[in-house]
Amino acid sequence: MSTSEQPFRWGSIALPALLPTLLFSIGEGAIIPIIPIAADNLGASLAIAGLVAAVLTIGELFGNIPSGWLIARVGERPAMIGAAALSVVGLVICVIAPNPLALSFGIFFIGLSAAVFALARHAFMTSFVPIAYRARALSTLGGTFRLGYFIGPFITAAVIHLTGSATSAFWIHVVACLGSAIVLITLPDPTKTFGAVATVRLAGRDMREGEALAEQESAGLFRTIYNSRAVLSQLGLGAALIGALRASRQVILPLWAVSIGIADTNTAIIIGIAGAVDFALFYTGGQIMDRYGRLWTALPSMIGLGAGHLVLAFTHDLSANASWFIGAAMFLSVANGLGSGILMTLGADLADKANPAPFLGAWRFTGNTGGAIAPLLIAGITALGSIAIAAGVMGALGILGAGVLLRYLPRYIPPPPRG
Numbered sequence: 001m002s003t004s005e006q007p008f009r010w011g012s013i014a015l016p017a018l019l020p021t022l023l024f025s026i027g028e029g030a031i032i033p034i035i036p037i038a039a040d041n042l043g044a045s046l047a048i049a050g051l052v053a054a055v056l057t058i059g060e061l062f063g064n065i066p067s068g069w070l071i072a073r074v075g076e077r078p079a080m081i082g083a084a085a086l087s088v089v090g091l092v093i094c095v096i097a098p099n100p101l102a103l104s105f106g107i108f109f110i111g112l113s114a115a116v117f118a119l120a121r122h123a124f125m126t127s128f129v130p131i132a133y134r135a136r137a138l139s140t141l142g143g144t145f146r147l148g149y150f151i152g153p154f155i156t157a158a159v160i161h162l163t164g165s166a167t168s169a170f171w172i173h174v175v176a177c178l179g180s181a182i183v184l185i186t187l188p189d190p191t192k193t194f195g196a197v198a199t200v201r202l203a204g205r206d207m208r209e210g211e212a213l214a215e216q217e218s219a220g221l222f223r224t225i226y227n228s229r230a231v232l233s234q235l236g237l238g239a240a241l242i243g244a245l246r247a248s249r250q251v252i253l254p255l256w257a258v259s260i261g262i263a264d265t266n267t268a269i270i271i272g273i274a275g276a277v278d279f280a281l282f283y284t285g286g287q288i289m290d291r292y293g294r295l296w297t298a299l300p301s302m303i304g305l306g307a308g309h310l311v312l313a314f315t316h317d318l319s320a321n322a323s324w325f326i327g328a329a330m331f332l333s334v335a336n337g338l339g340s341g342i343l344m345t346l347g348a349d350l351a352d353k354a355n356p357a358p359f360l361g362a363w364r365f366t367g368n369t370g371g372a373i374a375p376l377l378i379a380g381i382t383a384l385g386s387i388a389i390a391a392g393v394m395g396a397l398g399i400l401g402a403g404v405l406l407r408y409l410p411r412y413i414p415p416p417p418r419g
Contacts, residue, residue, distance in 0.1 A: 013129060013137060016187050018144050020080060020180040021121050025148020027087075027176025028114060030156045030169055031094075032056070032149075033254045033271040035107060037166045040258050044100040047383035049258065050390075053251045054375030055104045059111020060118075061372040064365060065221065067119040076127060079120040081184050084177040087113035091177070094170045110173075139286060142341060146279040153272030157265045166264045216358055224362040231350060232366055235408040239343055239363065240370030241401030242298070245305040247371035248394045249332050251378055252387070253325075256312060259387050260321050270326055274333040281337025288338075289345055293415030298342050298405045304335025306398020313392035343367050349413050 035056065039049035071079045090109025097103040121141065129137040156169040225232060253274070257267040285297045308331045315324035347363040348356070374394065381390035 013125070015183065016077070016128070017121060017124050017141065020084075020183050021141060021144045022148050023176045023180045023183070024084065024087075024117055025145045026152045026155065027148075027173030028110075029149035029152025029272075029275065030159075030172040030176070031091075031110070031152075032250055033153050033257075033268050034156060034160075034166045034169045034264065036251070036255045036258050037264050037267065038094065038097075038170075039100045039103055041166060042097065042100050042103060045383070046255065046259055046387060047379050048100055050251060050255050050375060050379035050382055050387075052100050052104045052107060053255065054372070054379055055107045056111045056114075057247050057251075057368075057372045057375055059108040060115045061111075061365075061368045063112040063115025064119070064361075064368055067116045068216070068361070070116060071120050071123050076120045076124040077184055080117055080124070081181050083113040083116040083120065084181040084184075086116070087177045088174055091170045091174045095167060138344070139283070139341065142344075143279070143282050146275070146282050146337075146340070150272060150275035150279045153268040153275060157268035157272065160265045160268060169268075216355070216361070220358060221361055221365060224358040225365065228359055228362055231412060232362065234404075235346070235350070235412050236363065236366045238298075238302075238401055238404040238408060239346065239367045240373075241397055241404065242302065242339065242343060243367035243370035244374035244377075245302065245309070245394065245398045245401065246336060248309065248374045248378060249305065249336060251375040252309070252312070252391060252394065253329055253332070255378070255382075255387060256316075256325055256391070260316065260325060262322060262325070270329055274329045277330055277333040278337040278340075281334065282340040285338050285340040285342070286345075289342070291416070294342065294346060294349070294413055295405065295409050295415065297339050298346075298409060299402055301335050301339030301342065302398055302402040302405060304338065305332060306395045306400075306402065308332035308335060309391045309395030309398060313388050313395055316386075316388040316391075346409075346413065 035053045036049040039052040040046075044052060067079075070082075074082070087110050090106040090113065093106030093109065094103055097106060122138070125137050125141055152172070155172050159168050159172060160166055228236075253271055254267055257270070262270070285301075288297050308328050311324065311328045311331065315321055315328070318324060343364070347360050350363065351359040378387075378390045378394065381393055
């Protein structure tokens with residue numbers, strides 16, 4: 001392995017990694033609240049609107065499988081540019097979609113592109129940030145993602161107010177993707193900007209460390225899942241439920257707003273404010289984990305996510321349901337923000353230190369599987385019963401997830417020593 005001898009400067013990653021990430025995340029944050037609204041405007045029932053929203057996480061799950069192979073073959077930066085282009089294709093389909101089925105195809109492409117972009121930017125940071133700074137850099141990357149989710153809905157609210165059309169919000173992500181691609185294309189070659197970077201030899205090829213990490217995470221994924229079935233069937237179940245409750249929160253809040261008749265602009269503003277609460281807590285969660293142990297954020301976060309869903313379940317038909325919705329949205333954001341970084345941290349704790357990539361790929365796939373199943377579950381229960389029942393079921397799963405974490409997390413990851 002070869003490494004850079006140059007001193008690391010934080011400003012050196014701002015343009016090639018953080019700015020494209022912020023732009024792409026702003027676009028994602030702009031469209032997530034309006035996907036169920038767009039489906040509803042195309043004549044979808046509440047359950048079908050939930051199903052269309054679920055396609056985003058399904059696309060991300062499927063995109064995780066080939067992403068590592070793609071990044072290892074073309075490199076981090078070309079993969080991010082390609083992901084932005086694929087997202088634009090999906091967004092154009094969404095804009096011209098004549099029915100919910102066509103809309104779901106566009107959303108699926110956006111999900112695929114989000115998966116590629118996420119892994120590529122992670123690989124980029126691994127390649128070009130020295131290991132002594134890597135944890136802080138990845139934490140900053142996560143915070144940048146949440147910042148985009150905070151900003152995006154406010155832009156959506158402004159655009160809907162000006163145009164009167166929820167569909168126009170898709171153009172925000174088009175502009176964001178084009179901006180990301182332009183930044184990446186116009187920047188100098190990172191290998192020249194950063195000097196020598198860490199390289200490893202894998203499968204007879206010299207790769208940058210981030211590319212090799214991406215390749216190893218995807219290669220033999222299902223074999224790694226089988227080999228790690230003991231921990232994945234126990235603590236991994238907790239990770240899947242964390243992913244499920246987080247995905248449920250993103251889907252059920254805009255769907256709930258549709259069901260109780262909140263205006264499109266107000267929905268975007270409420271979700272934007274909730275994103276601000278989430279963003280404000282991303283660093284606090286890490287501090288608590290490092291000082292007191294992983295359980296001290298994982299458990300309160302899961303209990304809070306479960307309780308927030310239960311509040312929604314029992315307040316749908318109240319006269320003050322809009323006020324209860326706003327309160328539940330803020331409470332869910334506090335719970336989610338408190339658990340910031342918990343899945344990545346647990347994965348890093350459990351992975352083989354000599355060769356962490358295969359397990360990290362299996363761990364992330366486990367969490368993403370929960371995230372993909374949850375919106376489908378919400379849509380199915382809403383179709384068979386009601387959205388209030390769906391919220392109640394997700395709340396119960398949150399409490400179950402807290403119990404799983406309470407039982408298995410101390411077994412696999414002991415708390416740090418006191419003192």
